[in-house]
Amino acid sequence: MTLRFLHRGYSTLRSFKHTMEPLVVIFGSTGTGKSDLAVELASNFNGEIINADAMQMYEGLPIITNKITPEEQRGVPHHLLGNVQLGENPWTVLQFKDAASKIISEIRGRGKLPILVGGSTYYLDGLLFDNRLIKDQSASENVIVDREELNAKFPILAEPAEVMLKKLREVDPEMAERWHPKDIRKIRNSLEIYYTTGRRASEIYAEQRSRKESKWAAAGSESTKSRWNVLMFWLYARSEPLNERLDKRVDKMVANGLLEETAQVYDWYQARIASGETVDRDRGIVQSIGFWQFEPYLRALKETPESPELTKLKEASIEDTKTGTRRYAKYQVRWITMKTLVSLQDEKLLDRLYLLDGTDVQTWRDEVAGKGVELTKKFLAGEKLPQPVDLSETAREVLTAKVERSNRQETRCNKTCELCKKTFLTEELWQAHLKSQKHSKVVRAVKRRALVRSDPRNKALTVVEDQGADAPPP
Numbered sequence: 001m002t003l004r005f006l007h008r009g010y011s012t013l014r015s016f017k018h019t020m021e022p023l024v025v026i027f028g029s030t031g032t033g034k035s036d037l038a039v040e041l042a043s044n045f046n047g048e049i050i051n052a053d054a055m056q057m058y059e060g061l062p063i064i065t066n067k068i069t070p071e072e073q074r075g076v077p078h079h080l081l082g083n084v085q086l087g088e089n090p091w092t093v094l095q096f097k098d099a100a101s102k103i104i105s106e107i108r109g110r111g112k113l114p115i116l117v118g119g120s121t122y123y124l125d126g127l128l129f130d131n132r133l134i135k136d137q138s139a140s141e142n143v144i145v146d147r148e149e150l151n152a153k154f155p156i157l158a159e160p161a162e163v164m165l166k167k168l169r170e171v172d173p174e175m176a177e178r179w180h181p182k183d184i185r186k187i188r189n190s191l192e193i194y195y196t197t198g199r200r201a202s203e204i205y206a207e208q209r210s211r212k213e214s215k216w217a218a219a220g221s222e223s224t225k226s227r228w229n230v231l232m233f234w235l236y237a238r239s240e241p242l243n244e245r246l247d248k249r250v251d252k253m254v255a256n257g258l259l260e261e262t263a264q265v266y267d268w269y270q271a272r273i274a275s276g277e278t279v280d281r282d283r284g285i286v287q288s289i290g291f292w293q294f295e296p297y298l299r300a301l302k303e304t305p306e307s308p309e310l311t312k313l314k315e316a317s318i319e320d321t322k323t324g325t326r327r328y329a330k331y332q333v334r335w336i337t338m339k340t341l342v343s344l345q346d347e348k349l350l351d352r353l354y355l356l357d358g359t360d361v362q363t364w365r366d367e368v369a370g371k372g373v374e375l376t377k378k379f380l381a382g383e384k385l386p387q388p389v390d391l392s393e394t395a396r397e398v399l400t401a402k403v404e405r406s407n408r409q410e411t412r413c414n415k416t417c418e419l420c421k422k423t424f425l426t427e428e429l430w431q432a433h434l435k436s437q438k439h440s441k442v443v444r445a446v447k448r449r450a451l452v453r454s455d456p457r458n459k460a461l462t463v464v465e466d467q468g469a470d471a472p473p474p
């Protein structure tokens, strides 16, 4: 608001000019119609679209990556779509940030409106809150985790310590050096940073140190401000209807040739292994939902094509893909809540985030497209924008609850109950777990077993207390 006012009032101030370039950002979980909204806005306001979805950057494979079709693009120019080759790693946040910034400038140079859209919210966070991102990632426990979701996405994070350490030695030897080989949490944290951010933890720490030392970073809040005058849309849908919709979408993907595409990736993957290449199971195109889920079926199809089990395997693969998709949608919302909202709050940009309710497809035109167009129009005209919570009942409810949640004073930690095999990232959840019936039950069972063995050396088993957080080493 202030910046826009300054722009109109003091347009001769050259130093402010860059800051005031308009930028529309659309994010939200998969299956909410982000691409459609982007096209709608671009057609109304002479815009061009920049994709911020890591998987959609891969060339080809339109079904598995859920790419917008040429018809759906309705003649609107799209950038960073299908620009990464199959064998390449997904772009890091920095790569994305550099390329997207350049494209935004070029679009502005053509006098058009840049619209960023995508489900890889970490790309958007990286672009909008550049310094903050690094600050955040440096504290490894800040990387949001629902252990189950993360393990599903990156199966290696569920492997034993030695397997993870071997991988860490490959991808970030400097960090691997630092940890005790049995310190599974620290090893996992470093790997987690690598997989969730696409960057080495050692690199992030080094950067953080050099930033700390530079006076520029000490200049404080000003340097972390977003460079653009942003209007943001969070496309939201309540989980029950969304899950139903996602299930149907998977069925549709199967009907449209998902199996043929996964088979294509499978063959490519196998050929690379056969040629002796080191292939990462946890990175790149094979990370797209549907690939690993279909692997057992595809393997059986090759090895035992006559097997009567094939139909069953295929059905199980489809079910797993549905589960994976729903889990991914949940993960995306969690990221927005735990990371994006917190950053927006810090940057005092929460009043620029509008939640559009895409729960009901019947009302999508009014609730999403209509309201989105209306807000963008006001935004570009420099008119007063409404309060985000006043946009709809859902907006009020969700934004209020989520902002409150992101506000809650939580002491971050990373503690694992070795008995229950559960990891907790806040002290509050950890304490609650220790007092929970579930945990007590497990403790009692373990003690009973210990008594039965009646070995005098068998001390009562206690939960291993964690000695402080995994702060980056100095």
Ligand SMILES: [Zn+2]
Pocket (backbone or CB within 6 Å): 417, 418, 419, 420, 421, 433, 438, 439, 442
């Ligand atoms: Zn426990």
